Amino acid sequence: MHLPDLIADLGLILAAAGITTLIFKRIKQPLVLGYILAGLLVGPHLDFFPSVTDTKSINIWGEIGVIFLLFSLGLEFSFKKLVKVGGSASITAIVKVLFIILAGYLTGKAMGWKDMDSLFFGGILSISSTMIAIKAFEELGLKHKKFAGLVFGVLIVEDLLAILLLVLFSTLAVSQQSAGTEMVMSILKLAFFLVLWFLAGIFLIPSFLKATKKLMNDETMLVVSLALCLVMVLLADKVGFSPALGAFIMGSILAETTQAERIEHLTKSVKDLFAAVFFVSVGMLIEPAMLVKYAGPIILATVVIISGKILFTILGALLSGQPLKTAVQSGMSLAQIGEFSFIIASLGLTLKVTSDFLYPIAVAAAAITTFTSPYLIKLSEPFYNFLNRILPKKWLDGISRYSSSTEGMTTLSDWKILLRGYAFNTVIHSVIIVSIIFLASRYLQPFIANNVVNGMKSTIISLVVSFVIMAPFLWALSIRRIQKTAYSHLWLSKKFTRGPLIAIEAFRIALGVFFVGFLVYEFFDTWIAAGLALVLMVLMMFIFSRKLQSFYNKLEKRFILNLNARENQKPDILPWDTHLTELVVSPESEVVGQTLASLMIREKYGVNIAMIERGRTNIPTPGRDERLYPNDKLLLIGADDQLAAVKTILEVDIPETESEKNFPDKEMTLQKVVVNLESPVYGLSIRNAGIREKAQALVVGIERGTERILNPSSDFTFDNGDVIWIVGNNKKIKEVI
Template identity: 25%
Template sequence: MQIPILADITIIFLFAAIALFICGKLKIPEIMGYLFAGVLVGPNGLRLIHAVEQVEMMAEIGVVLLLFTIGITFSLSTLLSLKRPALAGGGLQVAGCIAAFTGAAYLGGYELNTAVVIGMMAAVSGTAIMLNVFAARGEVDSLYGRISLAVSIFQDIAVIPMMLLVPLLAGQGGKFSDVGIILGKAVVVVVLLFAFARFLVPKLLYQVAATRSRELFMITVVLVCLGVAWMTSKTGLSLALGAFLAGIVVSESGYGQQALGDVIPFKDVFAGFFFVSIGMLLNPEVVLNAPVLTIISLILLIIIKFAVTGFVINIIGYPVRTSVLAGLSLAQVSEFSFILGAVGASTGILTSDQYSFFIAVTVLSMASTPFLIISAPHVAELVTKLPMPRAFRGGYLSEEEKEPEKELIDHIIIAGFGMNGRNTARAAREKGIEYVVIEMNPDTVRREKRNGTPIFFGDASQAAVLEHAALKTARVMVITLPDPIGVRKIVETARRENPTIYIIARTRYLTELEPLKALGANEIVVEEYETSIETFSRVLKKYYISHDEIEALANQIRTEIMGRPGEMISNSTEGTTFADMNIINITVPVGSQIAGKTVRDVDIRFRYRLNLLAVNRGTDTISNPGSDFAIQERDELMLMGEQNDADIFMQAIRQRQ
């Protein structure tokens, strides 16, 4: 039996595999490989694909699964916290971009109705490609990642009235009331989804999980994903937006991580079809016939959209650096623009040549997305050095920075108030250490101020902001941001403004270690490295390896990687400051000063705040030794207490007689 689409799928996978291999060797983003493969096999390339419609259907499934997995990583509370960038930011961004591009097109000689359609097509950004790049870089949950997502969600919803407006611009009639009806349906669907997330889906997935059938669980998750996406599409919303909302519904159930693990293999395959299908739309002849015009149009598109979007995000209260990062992330054009363009072409507003040219520019802008996001931190650093009014530097409508109510001396400055920042603040508060927090999310600042947290809005890479935090008199600065370039900038500024402050910086990857050391960080917490240390330490503890032996091995590894032990500290939230009472095994070294002394003489309980539970001596175990018990060399002491006290005791017993 002949299956024509099977040959097309094989060809797509073959060309995609070759392109991805080349991209990996050249260290080019993988999306470029998919797009290039699409150009080669598509109807405007080698014409190897015949079942184009079936490929596009699989591409739609890819978008649905991609947005579903992104939605799982969010929560309902996170989505609701994005209402300011979504409503104010998204509304102003769409209106501003439509106005800017309509004006530019009209001045370029287009008819007004054509210019308006071009403005609407250019105003929408590519959610799928942008989030795919964010996910690959671990930036979905960054502040600018969340802002970009919020604006993009508003754009997806705004496509509905845009599509209804295009026939009106062509003079083909229609009713503005249709927009209200569709938006009303959308509101009803969203309310129902929130109800499902709270009441129905958690109970459903619990019952399914209780069967312990992996196949049933996976089928149910896919059913929720496709079912919600289909339901939202029936109201006029996009499948992608519905899939994103479905992901949030599943994330609220408590089974999100298992669902994510089940769906990811399918997502990776079908998302590849989506990116290939985008490449298939590009006609190389359009670019080759007018290369200069195409490049100029692409550059103007990116610059205008970046400028409008960045300005809007700044005036709603976010600092310049965040505005630049989000602005560049949203500077490309969406796959939904193809739909708007197709409606415009079918109504006669756009000619076939105009539509083909816009498709070419759109695909090229989507291809530039990885490079725009990768370069965004460097562009942000350059922009922040430009002279500008203070109101714009910190966020035009943000809350004014306030001087600390009392003079701060010997305090901690915490840059960033995510999980690490909160734990550091909690530790300082419990131990009576003064601290102040610098945070770039105005909603977080407003909420935490109500809770009594000493926090203010600002970009910690700016010297003026650090001055408000009394950098000159602080003892320690802790930088917990997930943004590598931002962390570098903060370390550089803090070290320049206060050469003596002790800087502890967090980073995700070992490659950031040397740059941060060179800029002046005293200690660097590398997440992937410290996680590995913590993992093997816990494994060895289960085999009753003594704490000092584990610590010696950890220091040996640190020395091999760092050049000296103790350079990095663990960022684990367990047992760092509020250590639970641990069982710790410590071996008495040969020649130790406590060898031959009694438990009373060493004064383990009161001097070191540790309880001696037992002593392993050779093959014997002495439980609960008395105060007259004499400690000998090579005794393994089983102690109970806090880790910090055990570390002090271990240093003491290493001293020789």
């Protein structure tokens, strides 16, 4: 039987990636660079290594990697987190993208290129790589640093800007003229679907996950999560957006659920696999001969990318009110190009408006900046310290004052509070109503006409059903009282404020009437019938106002409950919040010679000692009377902040990037065990079950229904359905539990 080329190619890719990443891990270099090198080795341009034959399929797998990587990003940075840096991220991204496009265009013209080549060149250079930044942050352990939030916010705004650039460039390429109307429509369309997807997702998906929680084991949760991701990818593609954007949206929706950490943990391996294929596929695009031929433009492009992005990102971040340190670290984290740059470059080739040399230049510049990016991120703090020393004190004080002043701009007047509330209310309910009208006219009415009744009856039924669904949202749009306190202050404070308030209320009612008329117009051809239907519907909405209010309040309560479910849940004890870390007891530490009972590390810090390695002797789950000696290696389990506190008393001097690591060679792992009626420990207390003695394991947490118990007492009795989080030897745990 002939082996399909795809399987052989995947085997070759993963083998090359495995070898190069092991080497790069050994020499302590970013793994992304290993993937790029593996792609170069198995690509079609080097003859002394086996080459991939079915590059088209590999590129498809690489696109899947983009999707899962953006899905993972959405899981880590929810909409709430993005809103917190939304203003700063938007200003930084817009300033950076606009200036880089201008710099790229001027650079292209300086080299004698055509206008379209120069414009596309600017677009290619303007968008930083989300995937490279994520991967570098993961490997350097910087995802939870302060500036990382701003960087990821900028990257998401840039992805949205990249979609707009694709629309603009496509229009310019076809019409060779300004595309202002198309740009505005594209922005409105994007905003419309972002709001709609978020509202629908938050209302439906957490409720679905809650209803099916008892059926969701790890396997089912993984399948359902990936299915939801790909469904949103299809929806995004269907309405003309980037599939990667759809994946990010679904990740952001799931990030607001109580299952977010679990989903992130389960999908990590899938993301890592496909992301590796993507980076290898990027390396395969590198053609050594083309690099030599266009060495000058490639070097110039690289200089523009690195220097321009650092400079303009710092400028944008400072304008948005960020401190100098955050601005510098963000700028040096965004000095690369990636996936969207390839898409923009390929668009020019597809539309036949750019020269053939533009794509290889983009690939080469992306490869070079991929290599330099991790090193620039590492150097960001030293570079800030350098700037802090050489910049005039007046400049530093001015930046600090500006940053502090923008942080303090939080006081809002009653008018601002009221207008913001009205704007928020109007946008949300307008999006919902328009989507209902669209779905009713495009799908509901044809379905009823083809499957239930046809003719005028189908039109009337469709209209009535649509109006009933719309009614609660129409009430909220036109009648519901918003920001009552601010409204009362304005109404009672001065008489001349009442006129604008009345005008606003009249506008709300008129907007509601307009939407009802829009709905009716979609179904009726005659103005007389449409007018009668409009009057009847408006009257019904006012007559049943109380019932609509009650029903809407229930919908809103469910939405708010789902939106805040993750914040309201009790502290989690899942394995991605706590992890195994090795710390070494310094000979100078004050803990030397003391017993674990006297140190009370578990009681004070919430950290458990899973093992003590003393020379060639291992002491699993040490007892309370065990003493600590110089150079003891402690295998600890806890959260980041807990481990950091313990590290200070142990006085361990090890690099930050090596402080977190797993130790499979010691066979100590954190794992989950579910108790059932047949479990040996069912009905026994932790002490009587003998888990510590028999399995050399430690129970660090228990889930019972919605209750979560961290560091349970030895008297705790196991019951059917309890989820035990336990650290110890995997084989021995299976023998005891």
